[in-house]
Amino acid sequence: MNKPHLLSINDLGRDGIVEVLNVAESFAEVERRTMKKVPALKGKVVATLFFEESTRTRLSFETAAKRLSADVLSLSVASSSVKKGESLKDTLKTIEALGIDAVIIRHRSSGAPLQASRWLEDISVINAGDGWHEHPSQGLLDAFTVRQAWAGDLNVDPKETGAELFEGKRIVIVGDIAHSRVARSETLAYKALGADVVLCAPATLLPKDSVNWGVEVTHDLDAELGSADLVSVLRLQAERGGGECVPSLREFNADFAMTEKRMGALKAGARVTHPGPMVRGVEIASEVADDPRCLVTTQVTNGVAVRMAVLYLLLTGGGTQELEGGGK
Amino acid sequence: MTIIQTARYDMAPDTIAIVGGVVLTEEGLVRADLVIEHGLITALGTDVVLPEGATVLEAKDCIVGPGFVDLHTHLREPGKEQAETIATGARAAALGGYTAVVAMPNTDPVLDSAFVVRAVLDLGAVSTCEVAVAGAITVGRKGESLAPIAELAKLGVQLFTDDGSGVQHGGVARRALDYCRGLGVTYAEHCEDNAIAAGGVVHEGEWSAKLGLPGQPASAEEAMVARDLLLAGELGARLHLLHLSTSGSVELVRQAKHAGINVTAEAAPHHFTLTDAALESYDAVFKVNPPLRPEHHVQAIIDGFADGTIDAVATDHAPHTPETKDLPFDEAPPGMLGLETAFSLTFERLVLGAKMSIEQLFAVMSMNPARIAGLDAASSRPYGHTPHGKPVAVGNVANLVVIDPEATWTVEGSSLASLAANTPYEGRTMHGAIRHTVLRGEPVVLEGKATR
Numbered sequence: 001m002n003k004p005h006l007l008s009i010n011d012l013g014r015d016g017i018v019e020v021l022n023v024a025e026s027f028a029e030v031e032r033r034t035m036k037k038v039p040a041l042k043g044k045v046v047a048t049l050f051f052e053e054s055t056r057t058r059l060s061f062e063t064a065a066k067r068l069s070a071d072v073l074s075l076s077v078a079s080s081s082v083k084k085g086e087s088l089k090d091t092l093k094t095i096e097a098l099g100i101d102a103v104i105i106r107h108r109s110s111g112a113p114l115q116a117s118r119w120l121e122d123i124s125v126i127n128a129g130d131g132w133h134e135h136p137s138q139g140l141l142d143a144f145t146v147r148q149a150w151a152g153d154l155n156v157d158p159k160e161t162g163a164e165l166f167e168g169k170r171i172v173i174v175g176d177i178a179h180s181r182v183a184r185s186e187t188l189a190y191k192a193l194g195a196d197v198v199l200c201a202p203a204t205l206l207p208k209d210s211v212n213w214g215v216e217v218t219h220d221l222d223a224e225l226g227s228a229d230l231v232s233v234l235r236l237q238a239e240r241g242g243g244e245c246v247p248s249l250r251e252f253n254a255d256f257a258m259t260e261k262r263m264g265a266l267k268a269g270a271r272v273t274h275p276g277p278m279v280r281g282v283e284i285a286s287e288v289a290d291d292p293r294c295l296v297t298t299q300v301t302n303g304v305a306v307r308m309a310v311l312y313l314l315l316t317g318g319g320t321q322e323l324e325g326g327g328k
Numbered sequence: 329m330t331i332i333q334t335a336r337y338d339m340a341p342d343t344i345a346i347v348g349g350v351v352l353t354e355e356g357l358v359r360a361d362l363v364i365e366h367g368l369i370t371a372l373g374t375d376v377v378l379p380e381g382a383t384v385l386e387a388k389d390c391i392v393g394p395g396f397v398d399l400h401t402h403l404r405e406p407g408k409e410q411a412e413t414i415a416t417g418a419r420a421a422a423l424g425g426y427t428a429v430v431a432m433p434n435t436d437p438v439l440d441s442a443f444v445v446r447a448v449l450d451l452g453a454v455s456t457c458e459v460a461v462a463g464a465i466t467v468g469r470k471g472e473s474l475a476p477i478a479e480l481a482k483l484g485v486q487l488f489t490d491d492g493s494g495v496q497h498g499g500v501a502r503r504a505l506d507y508c509r510g511l512g513v514t515y516a517e518h519c520e521d522n523a524i525a526a527g528g529v530v531h532e533g534e535w536s537a538k539l540g541l542p543g544q545p546a547s548a549e550e551a552m553v554a555r556d557l558l559l560a561g562e563l564g565a566r567l568h569l570l571h572l573s574t575s576g577s578v579e580l581v582r583q584a585k586h587a588g589i590n591v592t593a594e595a596a597p598h599h600f601t602l603t604d605a606a607l608e609s610y611d612a613v614f615k616v617n618p619p620l621r622p623e624h625h626v627q628a629i630i631d632g633f634a635d636g637t638i639d640a641v642a643t644d645h646a647p648h649t650p651e652t653k654d655l656p657f658d659e660a661p662p663g664m665l666g667l668e669t670a671f672s673l674t675f676e677r678l679v680l681g682a683k684m685s686i687e688q689l690f691a692v693m694s695m696n697p698a699r700i701a702g703l704d705a706a707s708s709r710p711y712g713h714t715p716h717g718k719p720v721a722v723g724n725v726a727n728l729v730v731i732d733p734e735a736t737w738t739v740e741g742s743s744l745a746s747l748a749a750n751t752p753y754e755g756r757t758m759h760g761a762i763r764h765t766v767l768r769g770e771p772v773v774l775e776g777k778a779t780r
Contacts, residue, residue, distance in 0.1 A: 089654045109656030110540040111610025118609075119654075131658070133540030184540060207537035208545075 003101075003124040004314050005117045009136045009188035014163055017192055019318065021144050022159045024302070024309035030067070031305055040312055041070035045100040049075045049091070050128070051107045056276055056300060057128050057138070061104050064307035070315075073100065088112060089119050096120050101315055104128045110181075124314045132179050132240065138275050139185030141306040143193060145299045146230055149271055166193035172224045174200040174256055175234030175283050176242040178207050182275045186232055187215060198224055201256065204245035205236075221256055225265035233258045233274045233284050249282055260287040271295055340367050340769035345378045349387025349730060352394070352690055354719045362392070364726040367769030372722050385764045385771060387730050393690045395427025395727040395765060397697040397716050398667065399594050400491070400570060400642035403429075403459070405451065406444070407436030411748045412647035414448065417667070418455030420645070420745040422772040424667040425693075425762040427727035428458040428716045429645075430701050433469065434492035440464035440475040445483055449711040456772040456780060458713045458727075460701055462487040462516065465504045471495050474504055481511045484709035486702035489516035491570055494552050496522055502559045509565035514700070516568040519552035519577065520544075520618065529658050531619040535604045541657060546625070549618055550576040557581070561589040568700055569593040571644050573618040575628030582637040592700045593632070594642035597673035598664060600629045602752060612653045612660030613752050616644070619662075630682050633692060640697040643670045647748035665751045668744050671731065672758035680759065686733075694729075695719075714768055728766040735761035737776075745778060 005011065012020065030038055046065040050058050058074075065072045075095065086094075088107070095103060102124040105113045110131030117125040129135040143166075150165045151158035158165075171190045177183040177199050190197050197215040199206060211217050218224060225231075236242045236252055246252040253259075258272060266272075272284075272294040280286045288294055312318070344364045351360040351372065363371040363379060371377075378384070398421065404412035412420075414431070421429045431448055433439035439448060445461050452459025463480040467473050469490040477488055488508055494517055495501040501517070508515040528544025530536045536543030553569060557580060560567035572578060572595050581593045604620040614620060632638035646663025653660050674693060678684040684692075698704040698717025706715050706725075714725040739756050741749030765773035772779055 087651060087654060088656060107656060109658045112656045114610050115656065118611075131540050132542075181540060184538075208532050208543065209534045209537035212534065213537075 003122060005125040006136050006310055006314060007114050007117060007125065007127045008134050009139050009185050009192065014192045017140065017143065017189055018162050020140050020306065020309045020313060021147060023313060023318070024144050024306040025159045027308040028302065028305040037067055037069055039069045041065065041068035041315055044070045044102070044315055045073060046070045046102045046104065046311065047073040047075060047095050047100045048104045049095065051077050052129070054106055054129070056303065057106065060300070060303040061128060061307050064304050065311055067304065068308055068311055070311070073098065088116070092116050092119055096123060102126060102311065105130070107131070126310060126314065129181050131181065133181050134185045135181040136185045137303070137307055137310055138182050139189040140310065141299060141303045142186055142232065142273050142275065143189045144306050145273060145295050145302050146271060148302070149295060153269060163193040166190065166195040169195040169229040170198065170227050171195045171230045171232065172198045172200055172221070172228040173232045173234065174221055174258070176205045176236045177201045177210065177234065178205045178245070179237035179240040179242045180234045183234055187213060191215070198228070200224060202246055202252070205242060221262070222265065225262055226267055228266065228270055230270065231258060231266070231272045233272060235277065235279055235283055253282055257283050257285065258288045259285045263288050263291060263293070266293070273299060276300065341383050342366060343379045343382040344385060344766070344769065344771060345382045346385045346387050346392055346728070346730060346764070347378070349390045349392040351392040351720050352687065354721060357391070357686065362720065364766070364769045367725055369720065369722050369724050369726050372720065383771065385730065385774065387763070389734060390730050390732045390763055391686060392720060392728060392730050394694045394717050394720065395729045395767070396425045396671065396693040397701060397703055398426050398429040398643050398645065398670070399640055399697045399701055400596070400644045401429040401431055401667065402434065402646045402663065403431045404435065404647055406447070411649050412746055414451040414459060415455050416745060416747050417645070417647070418452065418457040418459060419778050420667040421457040422765045422767065423745050423762060423776070423778055424669070425671050425729035425731060425765055426457055426667060427729070427765065427767050428460060428698070428701070428703050428713065430460045430462050430487060432491045433462055433464040433489065438464050438469050440467050440469070442476065442479050442483060445480055445485060446711070449483065453711070456767060456778065458716070458767070460703060460713060461485050462489050462491065464488070465490045465495060465515065466500065469493065471497055471500055474507060477507055477513065478511055481513050482709070484707050484711050484713070485513070487514050487516050487568065489518060489570065491516070491518045493522070494518045494520045498555055498559070501556065502563070505559050505565040505567065506563050509563055514566045514568050516570055517552065517556050518570050519549045519556070519572070521548050521551045524548040524551055529615065529619070530607055531604045531621045533604065533622055535607050539607060539610065541607070544619065546574040546576055546621070549574050550580060553577045553580050557584045557589055557591060560591060561587065564590070566590045571596045571599065571618060571642060572632070572638065573599045573621055573625060573629065575625050578628045578632040578637055582632070582635070585637065592639045592696070593637065594640040594697070595629045595632065595638045596642055596644040597666060597670050598752060600626055600633070601673050601677050606752065610657045612655060612657050613664065613750050615657060615660050615662045616646070616664050617662035630678065633678055634682055634684065639692065640700060641670060641674050641692045642697065643667050647746050648750050649748055653750050663750070665741070665744060665746050665748060667746070669739060669751060669753050669758065671762060672760045675733065675760035676758065726766050726769045729762060730764040732761050732763045735763070737761050
């Protein structure tokens with residue numbers, strides 16, 4: 001029997017997403033303790049396999065696994081046989097032979113984690129970002145972060161709110177949608193939770209079929225600011241060809257960057273998120289990045305709890321006993 | 329008929345008979361038996377006397393017609409013999425009912441010199457299917473300077489293409505079309521404007537957007553179709569368009585034919601049986617160039633066959649080893665096997681599904697491609713071939729296929745004759761099967777099995 005995977009937000013659905021967010025709330029509490037470790041995944045082995053460089057996602061996943069007491073194998077592609085011409089399939093088979101329970105994969109090719117899930121017999125595959133396709137744990141932690149902020153505004157326990165706080169909310173995702181895996185995961189997550197999603201970018205940075213995604217599509221950020229409850233700012237993916245899709249960074253910045261002036265146009269209580277890494281002065285102004293309404297550092301902090309929840313749910317099936325019995 | 333005396337006929341038994349079938353003759357489909365002696369059809373009718381000692385091929389409930397001709401086969405030799413050789417590709421062709429194939433030039437080395445072309449023709453001459461060659465248009469298929477087209481034409485090469493990629497430079501394309509016109513040979517284009525395609529590995533649309541795979545728009549193909557039609561019309565040159573896959577391409581060709589432009593077109597079975605929804609699995613076995621398209625394009629291809637806009641079914645048979653297809657989607661090479669599944673797919677989708685007649689099936693799989701490739705008459709060139717794509721008649725060389733429209737079979741990549749196994753139809757049950765294939769009087773396929 002194949003183990004469950006997290007390859008796309010679509011693997012979860014609304015209830016699945018809410019479950020991850022709620023379990024993550026419990027782990028966030030664990031993180032506030034002095035002893036941050038729980039034995040939930042003791043004896044389990046988790047491997048990270050990053051074919052693309054990443055600092056925050058890899059560290060976040062490895063920290064999450066360690067806090068759950070899992071053993072972590074960290075395969076660095078630079079020093080592995082991949083550089084010697086070994087195929088993805090053989091690399092995966094090698095890791096499988098080491099007896100692991102889950103593998104966390106980042107790859108520059110869309111679909112590589114899904115292919116990996118077909119090639120591996122009894123290992124959970126977690127997509128840590130594949131090409132332009134998806135980055136589901138990022139979509140989850142972004143949803144977790146904004147739910148927490150909105151719950152805080154109302155002084156309620158986020159766990160008690162389920163998906164309620166997303167109902168009727170207007171979420172604008174702005175920037176290089178076409179080349180962004182975060183855009184796809186966020187769109188799927190926010191839509192599943194009941195929010196209205198607006199994609200905002202120049203025509204050349206929007207996937208051609210995104211008008212059929214059940215979202216609004218616009219090229220006018222300024223027109224959205226007064227009604228947005230959340231603006232999710234995305235980087236221009238220069239390394240994936242995003243730079244060629246606009247005449248200049250100056251022109252992109254003029255119409256699609258979150259500037260101080262645009263912060264001023266937001267309605268009260270609106271938030272800004274950014275999945276990082278930020279390029280200050282291009283898609284986000286320094287003043288915006290450092291504004292308390294911008295949740296970027298909270299996102300990084302929450303990444304660990306959300307990834308703990310993902311690992312925990314995939315590897316234990318979600319029985320709460322082990323979690324509650326965690327170390328104090 | 330001096331050609332019949334060559335050593336090529338050594339493998340043929342002296343006399344064979346095909347009995348019990350319905351035969352596609354100049355008068356249409358008629359119930360008839362036929363006798364073949366020394367490679368030639370010598371008797372045809374319901375009252376023929378079977379010579380003593382004849383090898384008898386049973387054809388009850390089957391249709392006997394001219395062997396199929398594939399305009400678009402990647403035999404991979406020289407260069408990628410782990411994926412296919414001329415011998416294994418020719419065996420796959422015979423099992424698919426083909427008596428002739430046109431080998432594409434994107435080998436290593438490229439088929440852009442007489443020396444390499446001769447080597448391919450030599451190996452083809454002893455295989456289970458006649459192998460014609462499509463020569464490269466430009467040296468190394470680089471799209472820059474013209475290949476020795478006249479020299480290759482003297483070896484009997486009739487089609488020239490840089491298949492695998494289109495000729496990007498309009499000036500080079502125009503010069504090549506003009507040069508081919510002077511030689512009476514045909515310029516064939518792989519229509520893909522690389523600048524518009526922008527590195528897309530799938531069709532740009534719903535699935536490229538969902539899957540986050542770089543897409544190439546239909547216009548990448550259509551822009552080059554339009555360019556070449558204009559050039560061919562202006563020059564009065566003969567143009568053949570390879571593996572058309574979009575509704576816009578079909579419409580452009582339809583209009584060009586009405587306008588009297590000397591153009592023919594082919595389409596591949598995967599472009600009228602599969603859509604880009606198959607990409608959901610990210611399985612690179614579905615990666616092909618031109619890419620799989622949405623349903624309305626598929627329907628346009630079928631309509632193009634129905635009204636004669638598209639002249640030929642061509643397989644674009646493209647074997648790839650498992651290790652190259654077991655790669656991330658964007659890294660894997662495009663291409664899929666086609667020779668052994670083409671007939672069943674055409675029969676299912678165009679005859680059973682779109683009400684084409686059996687005669688039309690033979691037109692698009694045998695007569696038309698034979699004419700386009702110049703294989704419909706015997707060649708007197710040094711590397712000559714026998715005539716293909718002719719209705720069955722006394723006096724013709726016996727290049728025949730016997731199809732069983734009632735038979736069903738299940739595709740299994742590892743059981744196909746190709747060295748590679750990259751069929752996108754794995755596990756699919758097919759309707760209609762090849763029962764026998766006869767090459768110059770030799771039964772190279774008997775009861776669905778290759779004889780050598």
